[in-house]
Every structure is written in C-alpha cells, then in structure tokens.
Amino acid sequence: MARPRLDARLPGIERTRQQVLSHPLARGISPDEVRDFLAKVPRNRFPRVAYGKRGTVPCIQPRGGFPTFEKQQRLTRQLSDAGADFIPLTVDSYTRHNQYDTATQLLRRSEEEGKDYLNGYPLVSHGHELSRELYTDIDKPISLRHGTPDARLLAEVAMASGIAEIEGGGICYCLPYSEGFPLDRCLLYWQYVDRVCAVNSTEEFPIHRESFGPLSATLVPPAIAVTIQIIEALLAAEQGVKSFAVSFGQTGSLIQDMATAKVLRELTGRYLAEFGFQDVRSYLVYHQWMGQFPHQIEKAAALIAGSGLVSSMISADKVVVKTVDEALGVPRAEINAEAVDTVRYMLRIFACAAPVTSPLIEQEAALIESESRSILGAIFDMSGDVFWESVFRAFQVGYLDVPFSPHADNANKLISMRDSNRSIRIAERGNVPISEQDARHEKQLLASSGSQADKNYRQLLGDINMMMV
Amino acid sequence: MRTQGGADPRLMQSEHNGRVVIGVIGDDIHVVGNRIMQLALEESGFQVFNLRTRNRPEQFCQAALETNAHAVFVSSLNGEGEYWCADFRKQFSDAGLGAVLLYVGGNIIVGKRPMDEVVALFKSYGFDRVYHQQPDIGVAIADLLEDLNHGQTKT
Numbered sequence: 001m002a003r004p005r006l007d008a009r010l011p012g013i014e015r016t017r018q019q020v021l022s023h024p025l026a027r028g029i030s031p032d033e034v035r036d037f038l039a040k041v042p043r044n045r046f047p048r049v050a051y052g053k054r055g056t057v058p059c060i061q062p063r064g065g066f067p068t069f070e071k072q073q074r075l076t077r078q079l080s081d082a083g084a085d086f087i088p089l090t091v092d093s094y095t096r097h098n099q100y101d102t103a104t105q106l107l108r109r110s111e112e113e114g115k116d117y118l119n120g121y122p123l124v125s126h127g128h129e130l131s132r133e134l135y136t137d138i139d140k141p142i143s144l145r146h147g148t149p150d151a152r153l154l155a156e157v158a159m160a161s162g163i164a165e166i167e168g169g170g171i172c173y174c175l176p177y178s179e180g181f182p183l184d185r186c187l188l189y190w191q192y193v194d195r196v197c198a199v200n201s202t203e204e205f206p207i208h209r210e211s212f213g214p215l216s217a218t219l220v221p222p223a224i225a226v227t228i229q230i231i232e233a234l235l236a237a238e239q240g241v242k243s244f245a246v247s248f249g250q251t252g253s254l255i256q257d258m259a260t261a262k263v264l265r266e267l268t269g270r271y272l273a274e275f276g277f278q279d280v281r282s283y284l285v286y287h288q289w290m291g292q293f294p295h296q297i298e299k300a301a302a303l304i305a306g307s308g309l310v311s312s313m314i315s316a317d318k319v320v321v322k323t324v325d326e327a328l329g330v331p332r333a334e335i336n337a338e339a340v341d342t343v344r345y346m347l348r349i350f351a352c353a354a355p356v357t358s359p360l361i362e363q364e365a366a367l368i369e370s371e372s373r374s375i376l377g378a379i380f381d382m383s384g385d386v387f388w389e390s391v392f393r394a395f396q397v398g399y400l401d402v403p404f405s406p407h408a409d410n411a412n413k414l415i416s417m418r419d420s421n422r423s424i425r426i427a428e429r430g431n432v433p434i435s436e437q438d439a440r441h442e443k444q445l446l447a448s449s450g451s452q453a454d455k456n457y458r459q460l461l462g463d464i465n466m467m468m469v
Numbered sequence: 470m471r472t473q474g475g476a477d478p479r480l481m482q483s484e485h486n487g488r489v490v491i492g493v494i495g496d497d498i499h500v501v502g503n504r505i506m507q508l509a510l511e512e513s514g515f516q517v518f519n520l521r522t523r524n525r526p527e528q529f530c531q532a533a534l535e536t537n538a539h540a541v542f543v544s545s546l547n548g549e550g551e552y553w554c555a556d557f558r559k560q561f562s563d564a565g566l567g568a569v570l571l572y573v574g575g576n577i578i579v580g581k582r583p584m585d586e587v588v589a590l591f592k593s594y595g596f597d598r599v600y601h602q603q604p605d606i607g608v609a610i611a612d613l614l615e616d617l618n619h620g621q622t623k624t
Binding site: 177178179180216218404405406456457458460461464 | 498499500501504505508509512521522523606607
C-alpha cells in the first residue's frame with residue numbers, strides 16, 4: 001500500500017535542479033538568487049494574498065499569450081486595466097512539448113514579420129531576465145497556464161520571472177494534452193515541480209500550485225475530476241506545497257456544477273487533513289465552459305455571463321473566463337478585456353454570499369462523494385512504494401479513466417453521457433471502482449429521466465456539443 | 470452502447486463490407502471527433518481501422534495497403550491539413566492505391582478562406598470529397614455509400 005506520506009519528498013532535489021538548470025536556456029538561473037528575488041516581489045503577486053482579499057466575490061482570470069515580448073506586455077497591461085485579478089501567461093505549444101529550438105525560431109519570425117507564429121508566449125526562449133520586465137509594474141498574481149508534461153525547466157524559468165502560480169500536474173497535464181508522453185515520467189517530473197515550488201516558498205508567501213480539473217473537457221464525470229484533483233493536491237502536499245487550488249470545468253448542468261463544487265471543496269480539505277497535511281490551504285477554481293464554444297457572438301457572450309453567475313453561486317475562489325472569440329482561435333486582447341468586464345459586471349449584480357443549495361444538489365453531491373471515495377479508497381489500497389506509483393498503476397488497470405483522453409495509456413472503457421437534465425452520467429463504468437449501488441444509481445438516473453443508455457453517434461455528439469444549440 | 474435505433478435511415482445499409490481507415494493528420498491530438506467518427510461509421514456497418522492522432526500521410530497509405538481499405542478519412546482540427554495533404558494522392562498512386570477513395574474533413578486550413586477556395590485546393594491535392602467545417606458526419610457517410618455503390622471503386 002502506498003498512501004500519501006509526509007516523508008515522501010524527492011531526495012537530492014539540489015542535485016537534480018543543477019542538472020535541469022544546466023540547460024543553456026536556463027541562462028544561469030541560481031536558486032539562491034531566485035529566492036532572494038521572490039522575497040522582494042510585491043506581496044500581492046502571491047495568490048494566497050490575493051485570495052485573502054477577495055471578499056465574497058470570485059477572483060477573475062482570463063487566459064492569454066502572444067509570441068513577442070511587446071505584445072505580451074501590452075496584453076498584460078490591458079488585462080490588468082480591465083480589472084483581471086490574476087494575470088495569465090499562456091505558453092505556446094512548442095514550448096509545452098520541450099521543442100525550445102522551434103519555439104525560438106518561430107519567435108524570431110514573429111518578431112521579424114510582425115505576425116504571430118506561436119499560440120502563446122515562449123517563456124523559455126525569452127528567458128527569466130527579460131520576462132521579469134513584463135511584470136515590473138504589476139501588483140497582482142501572474143498565473144502560468146500551459147499543458148506541459150515535463151515542465152521542470154519551464155517552471156524554474158517562471159518562478160525566476162516572478163510568477164507565483166504554476167498550473168498543472170502529473171495527470172492533468174499529461175492525459176488531456178499528450179498522446180504518448182509516459183505517464184510515470186510525467187508524474188515524477190511534476191513531483192520535481194511541486195518540490196521546487198515548495199523550496200521557493202516562505203511560510204507567509206508560498207508559491208501556489210493549481211490543478212487543471214476540466215481534463216479532456218468532454219463528458220468527464222464529476223467523480224473522475226474530483227478524484228484526480230484530490231490526488232494532485234495530495235501529491236503536491238507530499239512535496240511540501242502549502243497553497244493549492246483544485247478546479248473543475250463547467251459541466252453543462254447547473255445542479256452538477258453546484259454539487260461538484262461542494263464535494264470537491266469538502267473532500268480536498270478532508271483528505272489533506274487525513275494524511276497529515278492540515279497546513280495546506282486549498283482553494284476552488286471554476287473554469288467556464290471548456291468544450292466547443294458557440295460561434296455566434298451573442299450566444300458566446302450569454303454563455304460567458306451565465307457561467308460567471310454560476311461561479312458566484314458556488315462561491316468559487318476564482319473563475320477562469322472565456323472570450324467571444326473562443327470558437328475562432330487565440331482571442332484578441334481587447335476581446336479578452338471585454339470578457340473580464342462582462343464577468344465582473346455579473347459578479348457585482350449577482351453577488352452571492354454563500355453557496356446555493358437544495359435537496360436535488362445534496363442528492364447529486366452524495367452520489368459524487370460516494371463515487372469519489374470508492375475510487376480514492378481503491379487507489380490508496382494499490383501496491384507501490386510511493387503514492388505516485390499507485391496513481392500510475394491506477395491508470396494501467398483502468399481505475400482512473402478519462403473519457404476522450406488522447407493518451408495511449410488511458411483505458412477508454414468508461415462511457416459517459418448526459419441524462420435529460422443534462423447531467424453527466426456514467427453509462428458504463430469500465431474498471432473504475434465505484435460501488436455496484438452507485439453504478440446502478442447512475443443508470444437509473446439515465447433511464448428514469450427518459451434518456452436512453454444506448455445512444456447513437458448523433459445523440460452523443462449532441463451531448464458533447466451541448467452549448468452549440 | 471450503440472443501437473441502430475436512432476440512426477439515419479439513409480445510412481442503414483449493412484449489406485456492404487466497406488473498410489475505412491480513419492485518423493487525424495499532423496501533430497494534432499484533437500481526438501473527440503475521431504472517436505465520434507469511428508462510432509458513426511460503425512453504426513453504418515463499416516469496418517473501421519482507426520489510426521487515432523498524430524499521423525503522417527505515409528501512415529494512412531500503409532494502413533490502407535494492409536487493410537485493403539475502400540476509403541481513407543483524413544481529419545484535421547488545428548488546420549495542419551493543408552501542409553500535410555499536398556501530395557497525399559500521389560503517395561497513394563505510387564503505392565498502387567489509386568482507386569482508394571480519399572476524403573478530408575474538419576478544420577482543414579488555418580485561418581478563414583472562402584469555402585469554394587478550400588474545396589478546390591484539396592480537390593487539386595486529389596481528394597474525392599472535401600468537408601471543411603461541415604459539422605454533420607452523416608453527410609460524408611451518405612456520400613461514401615453512394616461513391617462505393619456508383620463510383621469506380623469496387624466493393
């Protein structure tokens with residue numbers, strides 16, 4: 001059995017860091033200099049400080065990244081002026097796959113031709129010295145958004161640039177983003193990132209980690225998202241991370257969103273405490289609809305405003321917003337600023353001091369909690385020397401199974417679809433160890449709501465693209 | 470999980486033994502449409518060989534050869550299709566697979582261009598059917614059944 005343990009910290013981190021930092025693009029980053037630098041950045045750069053000041057309204061964070069320094073700097077200022085509480089730094093996909101040479105070449109071309117050849121900011125190519133300049137006058141947290149299985153160098157450069165929030169994790173940045181990156185290596189590399197975040201933290205101003213709960217953003221049952229979020233919180237806690245946000249993506253069902261938020265918040269706290277990590281502060285982040293977005297601007301704007309309201313009803317600590325450009329590609333800066341403004345408006349006029357609840361939400365929450373506990377219990381009981389090994393095995397045997405993951409190691413045996421309330425139901429559990437009773441309950445909910453458990457491709461496509469109607 | 474109950478009646482011709490190779494081209498790993506495509510073709514009675522994500526033209530060619538496929542469905546969501554598809558037909562002809570039907574669909578170019586321009590471009594690459602930003606997979610399947618029944622390709 002390999003449960004999360006207080007003494008599971010990676011040994012010899014200093015030596016491994018030397019190896020990672022010997023890369024020429026690390027440009028001589030010195031761990032001591034980075035610690036000194038982080039001690040001097042404005043206190044409001046740390047998410048714990050920002051979350052502490054949020055009152056009853058969720059913090060707002062857009063996404064955004066451009067290849068060149070000038071464009072990224074302009075975006076940063078525009079988003080900050082528009083009232084974003086967290087400023088994003090979205091990294092391009094070559095850097096995410098460690099193809100730094102290609103990223104650097106395409107950055108040069110973008111600079112020379114004034115056209116964007118990358119879908120984000122190539123942070124490693126720019127380096128930490130220049131990237132610090134992006135944020136000289138920014139008094140808010142910067143959030144690194146990427147999708148990188150091996151983010152060791154990227155995270156080092158990010159923290160050296162003054163970025164105190166690192167999104168990602170060994171599962172959530174592998175299963176949805178990669179077809180063949182070995183999952184066990186990814187888990188180990190993220191243990192490194194977690195450990196370095198902890199090393200760069202002080203008690204008062206910890207480097208904050210956030211997991212990516214939407215996963216494939218395609219019919220992911222809440223219990224699967226909740227389980228993976230809790231696992232990543234525990235893995236980070238093992239390495240000494242003290243500030244961690246769990247997250248999930250808008251499910252498409254209001255009831256399920258509210259139930260998922262409740263279970264995710266409560267269980268994360270309880271499991272952290274159960275394994276001796278009471279000193280870890282956890283936060284809840286809500287992602288606006290991550291699936292196919294409507295092309296019509298009016299509908300896209302309505303969806304953004306509507307899910308802004310949901311983030312308030314679930315008392316999220318932060319909401320990650322979409323833009324009306326979503327269906328078309330990388331959003332323009334001013335469109336991004338507009339989305340921030342829309343959500344800010346919604347949060348102001350529909351302020352909600354406590355999470356909304358109802359008997360229906362409680363029933364849904366009880367089911368999600370029971371399923372999540374069953375899956376986590378089965379994983380804690382698996383063999384392995386350390387917890388991440390059990391997590392790896394859980395994927396090998398299909399205990400964890402993410403619908404529509406492109407990854408070759410994903411079992412793809414769990415089949416999910418929507419019931420007539422649009423809640424995501426587990427039609428076939430595959431090898432995922434939820435109880436007989438819960439599996440039956442899921443099927444009953446599918447059948448009793450008049451929805452059929454046997455859907456053809458058109459109906460399934462409708463379930464996936466439910467916001468396109 | 471699949472029943473024939475709700476399927477499009479036009480596609481209910483299970484008497485054929487059509488074999489189709491499908492896959493996503495380039496470094497694209499958008500897998501959702503690919504999975505749905507497999508379900509849809511299987512519901513219409515096709516035997517599907519799914520190469521999944523991240524494929525080069527030669528991999529489609531080899532798979533078509535190995536499976537003696539009647540048709541190849543190439544998809545692209547991130548728009549890399551344009552780059553990879555230029556000599557697609559030539560590779561098939563060189564391998565003696567000139568009679569295999571080639572279909573392409575998805576978001577097959579980067580950026581916005583008039584539909585007829587995109588269709589003409591991919592037809593010039595040798596594709597028999599082009600579905601740019603066509604959300605209904607059923608259209609392609611109905612066309613495939615028609616091409617198999619009336620085209621030069623023997624079933």
